[in-house]
Amino acid sequence: MPPSPRLPVSTTLPLDTPRLRLRPLTLADAPAIQRRFPRWDIVAFLNARVPWPYPENGAETYIRDIALPAMAERREWHWTLRFKDGAEGDRTDVLGVISLMRTEGDNRGFWLHPDWWGQGLMTEACAAVTAFWFEVLDQPVLRAPKAVGNIRSGRLSERTGMTLVGREDRPYVSGTHLSDIWELTRAQWRAQTSPSS
Numbered sequence: 273m274p275p276s277p278r279l280p281v282s283t284t285l286p287l288d289t290p291r292l293r294l295r296p297l298t299l300a301d302a303p304a305i306q307r308r309f310p311r312w313d314i315v316a317f318l319n320a321r322v323p324w325p326y327p328e329n330g331a332e333t334y335i336r337d338i339a340l341p342a343m344a345e346r347r348e349w350h351w352t353l354r355f356k357d358g359a360e361g362d363r364t365d366v367l368g369v370i371s372l373m374r375t376e377g378d379n380r381g382f383w384l385h386p387d388w389w390g391q392g393l394m395t396e397a398c399a400a401v402t403a404f405w406f407e408v409l410d411q412p413v414l415r416a417p418k419a420v421g422n423i424r425s426g427r428l429s430e431r432t433g434m435t436l437v438g439r440e441d442r443p444y445v446s447g448t449h450l451s452d453i454w455e456l457t458r459a460q461w462r463a464q465t466s467p468s469s
């Protein structure tokens with residue numbers, strides 16, 4: 273009999289990057305996310321499952337009913353982004369969220385408030401959670417679909433060594449759009465991050 277596949281069991285662990293502290297998402301983050309998230313320039317190219325217009329209790333409902341159960345079942349891993357030098361215990365300074373999902377073909381998602389675009393912060397957060405995906409969760413490949421018109425997100429994929437492996441239509445908050453399917457294998461990631469590379 274073939275050996276049974278190794279099941280990743282890790283909970284969402286806190287991660288540090290040079291500038292950021294990534295904390296596991298909790299229900300206490302709901303008010304901060306509710307303040308930051310509902311903007312057209314954030315949601316336009318997010319999955320059509322995001323309700324729009326965004327309800328007043330949208331963040332709380334999403335965290336309580338969708339994200340936390342998926343985290344408990346080790347199907348999804350969600351982190352808030354904060355500056356490391358933010359006051360400890362201050363939950364109002366959420367810059368964005370980054371997530372890993374075991375969903376086939378859709379393994380990583382993120383958003384950052386536009387006040388902090390253009391500083392490389394999400395690239396930094398991606399490096400930390402991508403390491404978590406490959407080295408802690410022991411996954412062989414990471415795939416992420418992105419609307420072709422989502423220029424910033426596409427540039428992030430290019431910058432982080434992802435490969436374009438396909439194109440298909442996918443549903444977003446702003447409608448159905450042609451989407452690039454980006455991929456990074458563990459071997460590619462290790463080659464990029466090894467000290468000799």
Ligand SMILES: CC(C)(COP(=O)(O)OP(=O)(O)OC[C@H]1O[C@@H](n2cnc3c(N)ncnc32)[C@H](O)[C@@H]1OP(=O)(O)O)[C@@H](O)C(=O)NCCC(=O)NCCS
Pocket residue numbers: 313314315317318381382383384385388389390391392393394395396417418419422424425427428
């Ligand atoms: C996708 C998204 C997170 C990208 O934001 P971003 O600010 O472009 O990404 P980063 O934080 O990694 O910053 C990269 C930018 O900072 C610049 N930069 C500055 N300092 C940098 C550094 N130290 N390292 C890397 N990049 C740096 C880069 O040149 C790049 O700018 P450019 O694309 O104009 O060249 C943001 O646009 C967003 O939240 N969009 C809405 C939600 C969304 O679409 N999510 C993705 C769904 S697929």
